[in-house]
Amino acid sequence: MSKSRNKTVAIERARPIARQQAHEIQAFNHVVRLPIALSENAARLGVANLNQVLADTITLRDLYKKHHWQVAGPTFYSLHLLFDKHYEEQNDLVDGLAERVQMLGGISLAMAADVAETTIVPRPPKGREEVPVQISRLLHAHEVVLEEARTMARQAAEAGDDGTNDLLVSDVIRTNEKQVWFLSEHVVDVPLVRAK
């Protein structure tokens, strides 16, 4: 091969191959079997349930960021920080739930449009709302997640899917219950300066 031909081949090899397309390697509703000693039915149930709680957790996480940005009033600073802390904790749950779906052989929901189609957490307005309304929305979203997570945890235990049960109980339920406590105390109507 001539020198100039060698040079052309080398340059061609260094060129990034962008804009590639191909068929999906796994359709969204397909669950592949992984060697984790779990029945196909248990894995399917886990994938379906986890994707629902994933969609609702992504929505709750994003609701925290919206309120972190838009909060107003005398409690601005503490709530601005608290909302971001809870956002980060919810973000960890999102990753744990999505990866559990993949571990069970399913496909985790990921993109905003797909999450919006799936979540049962009510959509907030684009505009800004008062602190008690922000907190009420968050509390409702937490309750949605807690209610479904408890049911799903029981179903996972009955199906023999201890890993999913543990994720839902130890991470999702405990984190959400603690965040509900922190939020709820902000809407207890106690005097700020003079006792009643």
Ligand SMILES: [Fe+2]
């Ligand atoms: Fe920020």
